[in-house]
Amino acid sequence: MARGLQKIEAQQKAQAKKNAGGKSNLKARAAAxxxxxxxxxxxxxxxxxxxxxxxxxxxxxxxxxxxxxxxxx
Ligand SMILES: [Zn+2]
Missing domain, CATH: 3.30.160 (Double Stranded RNA Binding Domain)
Structure with missing residues (x-):
């Protein structure tokens, strides 16, 4: 159970990282x-x-x- 939860947390963190990266890409694009x-x-x-x-x-x-x-x- 705890393992499954950790996996979900890791996935959420990875997703958050992805989202943040997308945002900074957009920013860089706007700055262009x-x-x-x-x-x-x-x-x-x-x-x-x-x-x-x-x-x-x-x-x-x-x-x-x-x-x-x-x-x-
Ligand atoms: Zn014009």
Missing amino acids: FKIVCPSCKLPLSDYKNFKEHFESKHPKLPLPTEESLAPPA
Whole structure:
């Protein structure tokens, strides 16, 4: 009986570890989006992607500079 309980506890711990790992992965992924389009709030991973997005989605708007989009250090 006690053995079975330990097994369940171990499984729960393993599951918790998995969940925590998933969370940190998600965080890392969110951190990969450094730039948010000021016009439509779409997150983009870097200025190159942003430029491509902006030129195709908002061709009538002036392209913001990389400096104006970077979050304050
Ligand atoms: Zn946009």
